[in-house]
Amino acid sequence: MSQQPVNSLVDYLEASAARFPGCPAVVGPDERELSYSELNSGADRVAAFLASRGVQPGDRVGLLLPKSVEAVTAVWGIMKARAAYVPIDWKSPAARARSILTDCDTRAVFADFSVLETAAGCEPARDTVIVLNAPAGAELPANAVRWEDAAGPSAHATATAPPSAAGRNRAELAYILYTSGSTGVPKGVMLSHANALSFVDWCSDEFQPHENDRFSNHAPFHFDLSVLDLYVPAKHGASVHLIDDETGKSPKHLAAFAERRKITIWYSTPSILHLLASLGNLRQGDYSSLRIVLFAGEVFPVKHLRELKNIWSWPVYYNLYGPTETNVCTFARIPDEIPEDRTEPYPIGWTCSHCRPIVLDAGQKPVAAGEEGMLYIAGESVFQGYWNRPEQQAAAFLTIEGERWYCTGDVVVEDPACGYIYVGRRDRMVKRRGFRIELDEIECGLYRHPRVREAAVVASTVGGEVKIAAYLSADGEPPGVLEMKMFCAKNLPSYMNPDMFVFLDALPRTSTNKVDYRGLAQRLEPAAAARTV
Amino acid sequence: MDVSEMKNTVREFILAEFLPGESSANLKDDTPLRTSGVLDSMATLKLVSFVEDKFGIEVEAHEAGVENFDRISDIAALIASKKGA
Numbered sequence: 001m002s003q004q005p006v007n008s009l010v011d012y013l014e015a016s017a018a019r020f021p022g023c024p025a026v027v028g029p030d031e032r033e034l035s036y037s038e039l040n041s042g043a044d045r046v047a048a049f050l051a052s053r054g055v056q057p058g059d060r061v062g063l064l065l066p067k068s069v070e071a072v073t074a075v076w077g078i079m080k081a082r083a084a085y086v087p088i089d090w091k092s093p094a095a096r097a098r099s100i101l102t103d104c105d106t107r108a109v110f111a112d113f114s115v116l117e118t119a120a121g122c123e124p125a126r127d128t129v130i131v132l133n134a135p136a137g138a139e140l141p142a143n144a145v146r147w148e149d150a151a152g153p154s155a156h157a158t159a160t161a162p163p164s165a166a167g168r169n170r171a172e173l174a175y176i177l178y179t180s181g182s183t184g185v186p187k188g189v190m191l192s193h194a195n196a197l198s199f200v201d202w203c204s205d206e207f208q209p210h211e212n213d214r215f216s217n218h219a220p221f222h223f224d225l226s227v228l229d230l231y232v233p234a235k236h237g238a239s240v241h242l243i244d245d246e247t248g249k250s251p252k253h254l255a256a257f258a259e260r261r262k263i264t265i266w267y268s269t270p271s272i273l274h275l276l277a278s279l280g281n282l283r284q285g286d287y288s289s290l291r292i293v294l295f296a297g298e299v300f301p302v303k304h305l306r307e308l309k310n311i312w313s314w315p316v317y318y319n320l321y322g323p324t325e326t327n328v329c330t331f332a333r334i335p336d337e338i339p340e341d342r343t344e345p346y347p348i349g350w351t352c353s354h355c356r357p358i359v360l361d362a363g364q365k366p367v368a369a370g371e372e373g374m375l376y377i378a379g380e381s382v383f384q385g386y387w388n389r390p391e392q393q394a395a396a397f398l399t400i401e402g403e404r405w406y407c408t409g410d411v412v413v414e415d416p417a418c419g420y421i422y423v424g425r426r427d428r429m430v431k432r433r434g435f436r437i438e439l440d441e442i443e444c445g446l447y448r449h450p451r452v453r454e455a456a457v458v459a460s461t462v463g464g465e466v467k468i469a470a471y472l473s474a475d476g477e478p479p480g481v482l483e484m485k486m487f488c489a490k491n492l493p494s495y496m497n498p499d500m501f502v503f504l505d506a507l508p509r510t511s512t513n514k515v516d517y518r519g520l521a522q523r524l525e526p527a528a529a530a531r532t533v
Numbered sequence: 534m535d536v537s538e539m540k541n542t543v544r545e546f547i548l549a550e551f552l553p554g555e556s557s558a559n560l561k562d563d564t565p566l567r568t569s570g571v572l573d574s575m576a577t578l579k580l581v582s583f584v585e586d587k588f589g590i591e592v593e594a595h596e597a598g599v600e601n602f603d604r605i606s607d608i609a610a611l612i613a614s615k616k617g618a
Binding site: 245246249250251252253275279433480481482485486488489490494495497499500501502 | 582
């Protein structure tokens with residue numbers, strides 16, 4: 001590794017391009033491959049094009065792309081332009097995608113042709129849109145340009161040079177990840193190069209990757225698991241293998257992918273690993289390349305973890321924990337043997353070396369080991385703040401002797417033998433398939449339906465799966481379940497669409513006239529349990 | 534089992550699993566399921582597993598797309614063709 005100070009993730013890419021120019025850097029879902037040298041020069045063209053369109057250091061650039069080598073090239077090119085990339089689920093409802101682009105005031109957007117209207121239709125329409133997969137002859141709006149013309153190998157060199165490496169600064173934003181917001185509007189978590197680098201460097205120490213490693217990339221780029229997938233291999237000259245949406249949710253395809261690509265380091269949510277173990281026919285393939293399995297984003301029910309370990313017995317397994325605001329901040333190595341009678345999930349473990357923890361009670365006093373408290377994290381990986389949300393940002397931090405501690409919102413107990421044990425949350429955030437969901441955001445979505453008078457959303461874990469129920473009252477005739485499901489599909493990401501819609505004459509209230517969420521949750525548990533029998 | 538029984542078996546599963554509380558009359562043979570967002574990819578996976586187990590057929594990954602799993606009538610047609618009915 002270079003002895004120069006590292007000021008940006010881009011420094012790692014450039015070092016690998018110099019050291020391993022012909023080695024594969026990224027392999028797309030369609031098997032197309034870019035070497036380190038190709039990826040680096042493609043990213044240079046993206047950066048030069050963005051600079052020619054007026055993108056300045058510190059600007060934001062949106063990303064509405066399917067998994068592809070171009071998407072990875074765009075990410076690196078945006079960072080080379082010293083702008084921050086803003087990845088958005090390209091299949092999310094158009095209104096949600098636009099609200100994010102507008103919120104963070106993007107200067108340019110990379111978009112798949114199928115969602116061009118979403119990207120180009122922002123008001124004011126001053127963003128440059130770089131369009132991927134535009135059919136030959138398709139007419140594009142005036143502010144749009146084809147990927148090939150902007151960044152393809154034959155793109156014309158522009159007169160504007162991208163920012164030089166000399167100006168790179170660890171404090172600059174690398175990306176903004178939008179997560180579910182309790183006000184009904186997603187909020188942007190701002191992460192700097194320093195934040196990402198501290199995590200990448202910790203991964204290097206802990207997992208000892210080398211240039212022959214082949215990393216899977218299951219997570220979409222708007223999900224923080226992708227940070228490990230994209231940047232740890234780049235630091236070590238290893239390759240990352242992109243999994244597209246359809247393969248990602250098809251256990252048989254996914255299993256075939258892991259075998260064909262000879263993945264050595266797998267990283268995904270437990271939900272996906274469970275799908276692989278239960279429906280992927282894993283006993284029939286050759287997965288002997290696999291050496292590390294990482295999981296994060298939600299609790300892995302021990303029964304499911306044991307099922308997987310019984311098939312893939314040789315890799316080392318790690319439970320990684322951390323909110324988007326810190327990325328991974330605690331980790332636990334799973335023992336080789338899981339006792340047959342163990343039912344409780346494995347702990348989230350001890351803090352990573354680049355983070356520091358404290359656990360405080362409601363009065364913000366430290367608690368002793370064995371007592372429940374809220375986990376706070378400090379250190380170089382802690383995010384910069386929420387874009388344009390000063391109040392939420394202020395509420396997220398506790399300042400102790402001049403240092404900012406991020407309140408994770410997660411309640412934990414310290415067990416001196418094995419680290420922190422995750423207990424739950426005291427607010428209305430849940431995780432489903434690894435995605436963070438503010439139940440209030442679903443409620444806001446439901447209120448957009450013209451006949452919904454009241455909406456209360458509760459969640460419950462049944463059989464290791466999070467079930468979400470919407471309790472509603474209507475003005476006039478209540479809409480049917482089918483209608484509500486379709487309505488939510490148009491207004492919310494699919495992982496937020498409730499499992500159940502129940503119309504009541506009026507929502508139950510507590511003595512202080514608040515919605516009785518506890519009562520509704522109790523109603524949900526037996527109902528949801530009955531459905532999964 | 535004839536095609537109409539197949540449709541009803543699939544309909545009952547979808548109602549119980551993904552649309553609890555909806556009446557079977559509202560879930561028609563041609564109601565779009567995938568393209569309307571009623572079934573996301575995870576739900577489709579459960580449906581495919583159910584169809585495989587219930588009807589003793591194998592659905593290849595490339596057959597589990599929108600063309601065969603968007604409407605109950607399409608699903609029943611796929612089952613019928615697999616069973617040679």
